[in-house]
Amino acid sequence: MYSDLPHIHLPKLVSWLMLAFVLCRNVPVLFQKVSRFLAAIFVLSASSDLFSLSSSSKTLRENHSASYFHQASLGTHLSCQFFTNISGISNVQHLTNNEEALNATFLQELLSFPSCVHAWILVSRLNSKSQPIVMLLTVDSVLEGDSDDVTSSGSVSVSEGKVGKHWCCPWGSTVVDREAPEFRMILEESYLSSSIEEEEDTKENRALWWTCRKKLDDRLCKLLKQICYKKGCYIGKAGCSEENKCSASPNESKGYKKPSELAFQLIQEAVNELEGIDSVNGEPIILVLDFEVQMLPWENIPILRNQEAYRTPSVWSIFATLEENYHQDQVASNTMKPGRLSHALCQEASFLLIDPLDAFYLLNPGGDLGTTQIESEKWFRGQNLEGKAGCAPPAEELAEALKSHNLFIYIGHGSGVNYIPMHQIQSPENCAATLLMGCSSGSLTLNGCYVPHGPALSYLLAGSPVTIGNLWEVTDKDINRFAKAMLYGWQEERSSASQGCAQ
Template identity: 45%
Template sequence: MLSFILCREVPALFQKVSRLLAALFILSTSIRTFSLSSGKALSESQWASYFHQASLGAHLNHQLFTSMIGKQKAQNPMDLEVSCPSSATFIGSARIKALRFAPELLQDLEGYVVKFFERLPRTTVICVSLLGGAYTSLLKELLLYPSSIHAWILFSRLKSNCQPVVILLPVDSILEVGSDDDANSGSGIPYDDKKIVQRWHCPWGYTAIDDVAPLFRQILEQNYLSSSIYPSEDTKKNRSLWWMQRKRLDRHLAKLLSDLEDSWFGPWKYLLLGEWSGCKHLDSVQKKLADDLKCEYRVDVQESLLKVILGGAKYVSEREECVLQLILNKGCYIGGEEYRDHGMSSTLPNTCTGVEGVSQSVFKLILETAHEIEEQECVNREPIILVLDFEVQMLPWENLPILRDQEVYRMPSVGSISATLERCCHPQQHIGVDASVFPIIDPLDAYYVLNPSGDLSGTQIEFENWFRNQNIEGKTGIAPTVAELTVALKSHDLFIYFGHGSGAQYIPGQEIQKLESCAATLLMGCSSGSLSLNGCYTPQGAPLCYLLAGSPVIVANLWEVTDKDIDRFGKAMLDAWVRERSAASIDCSQCNLISNEFKSMNIGGSRRNGKKKLSRKKSPEACNISACNDSCNHRPKIGSFMSQAREACTLPFLIGASPVCYGIPTGIKEKKDL
């Protein structure tokens, strides 16, 4: 672990060491001869998940840490030097320090990790990595796996006050779609070679994804070619052939994502889901189930882990033994037939007649309880935030079948989640981030840039009157200046861009990063959400610039899109946000019920407010807290409308899967003074 401390200032090396430590701690739960000391305060799953998340976004965290320190010094040069800083500065400094994955001294590491778990947001965070190359060779040797395994998927599930879950699974290569035709087959359309100006440029170069899912790269290349060039003759036959090719690619992408979910995750796909929300009796039913498991089968399960298993029980009916293995290993699991039952029988109580029998009995009890909850209550899901290794972020994970109807966000690191919550909501009362504190925006407090290049007449016709009718400020048909966009990003809640690319040609990324605060952003240009990988250097992309500037949420495209179909997506999103803005002004029945319960308990309604009289004058920070807390958490948020907007597209996967939501859950509310 000393190497982890020593390389904390070198992101590329730090990432590799962190990955290795995460893998080793998972292995220690399954291989008795390969054990690591986890200490008294932390379990193997906590160590493994901590090191895993530390390996993600190391470059960006280092950049974010440097940027926030610089901005804090510029704003409060004296606060960092005085011996007794203000509470606001202390909390801000604590959050900034959380961006550093390691302390300066090895003896402080365990306490540092304990504090990390205390500061976790209460929104479920899913970390995903693909281990290839040297990691695969190491795991093959230690686990005696066959040489046909080319990579391993490592994913961790983190949430405040919950036992983390860490899974390591062998990855099968998906070499063919297995549908009616080949994605690379010729379209039969006669093209004019002069129209093929340039070939598709792959933004990620080459990663392990290309070894295990090469079809994804091929589909994106064919998408680019078919959307960039048109037949030499505009005939009915050629148009029909063009649409056949586009719809074929759409089917291939849908099939690839379905195969990826089944092949890579299998019965573990339920761990990608957010927890149930709005279940009145969940806690009591869950506690009874935990007691029954302990009494009848002597299986002791942590209640937070049981809650996750309950929420996904119906997805693992074909592999019930996986559930027991996860429980017995305290949230750690290594996949594969050879190690599925490894060490399980020795962990079970002597009264059990066999692993298979106990697995079936335990799972039957869990499944019955899950059905009971779903039948009695209308069950919704909380949002999740994906933290993706840069080497896998190009995949549209949000469009896996199990996630496509869910509210999903993505962020480059766990530290960036905490930093964004801190910057957008400024929680002053405590260091830990309250689950009820999320940023909120008014979608009509917006600034738009529509068709700045002047060559997207269809898009301009689609949106020009809509923006005018909503009385939204912006520019149509002309390019804005950097100064205009800088002011717009600082002074509005939402920035809307319908043009080519990410808009970097009008405001460079370095100008965005200079901002102290930044609007939520809808970028509907081609590849506006794509990240370029540059070897050991920091990845580049518009979403990272907006996140560094403090934007709470960015909706952008991972790859090239066609204007008419992405216009359908954008229009569906904007319409949904405006409808929610109106609906959010109506009192929430759930909030009213809770408020009435508090009043009946005389909470918040007492006439005696203490001896100290509080001033009614609010600081700017307090106003920000009020704004964040003034949003009902039962209402849909920005990312919850992505699913229905995707279905508005003619090609719901080839175009509809391209937009993703960077950032954190962000509420919608009408401003009183707008």
């Protein structure tokens, strides 16, 4: 038996991981870890001779493999729910006791090696019209905000004294807390300063409150810029950070430093081109985010802010949506063809149209948002929409509304699960698109390695084509303005489309 790390050949390790990939595909936590490991190995093999699997390996093929295993590692808990009839596993040979012990020894020695890098981020891009792109980047800690921002008199004065208010973080602890602790601090301070109801409503207190909110907004904008393209952050300079030099010699690092530096240079050039552009013409971007980083507002980083972007729990959920839409199109036209999923992927994407006037609204069911109800109910009634305001209808009525309408609009506290539980959300065969205008309505609760959960996932699993929600706490006035702008925009787009069809 080998006793040290240098004697372990990479191709042998890959063969074991491939075997584990097949064996553990029904164990999401283990499947995710094996997939990540394989993706990292293949991306390193494609970018450096130091980690090459064989002399005949092709970079393009390894990029395909890295992209495949990376995408397989995302949303593993939900993939089995989107595709329940996973094919059976072939009979494979079991690892011998010696191989198991060897693998354990390898991992133990690997973890004992010193490293200046605290975390890595694996990024891959899939496009039907081009080859996959895969990059493994270092994650250097995003420094906490300026001390002036954190300890400013405005921030402290607004939230101090509110002993009864306590913010419950929905994700426990993840890599974001270690590498970008400022984000968690911003959300907590935003929650503590989200209202001035406990303060005397004076001109001075209002000015102080707005000063605090403006500073929080500035800190968040600064953090998102750092995450996007600042040196030493999430998409930062590859290699060792300037503060923590690696102990590896120049000869040891020479094999992988140059490709990484070149990749960083290409990213910087692309960012520089996009910075001055108001909008980017192109197809929508679908983000498949690891649950460790899904709480960050990736859609709002500078290079995506003016781009049409969505997020989905896994690549398999995209396939499931394409197949469902293709199936419905074929049933409607009575031209069902064999092949189903494979044939659907070859066709131009066709998605269901959402009619904002075929909507059911649930407005202020708790009865304590009087101003919100007055402003929104007037518009809903003007559009002849069906719904309830100021009261909570039975859950069965809401479940029926999800099946019989194009759009379900909730405006109230939270996500509305107090009025329609998540198990009833997932029961309808057809589910409307959902607009959840409440605090943290789009947030997912993450407890360690357990399956994340939240209303947004429940609606998607029930067949909802899209769910719109908030990642954190918001004020009722902000909700009113945002909901109005979105609904008015939908109405104008619908009117324009109708006029175009008439012409």
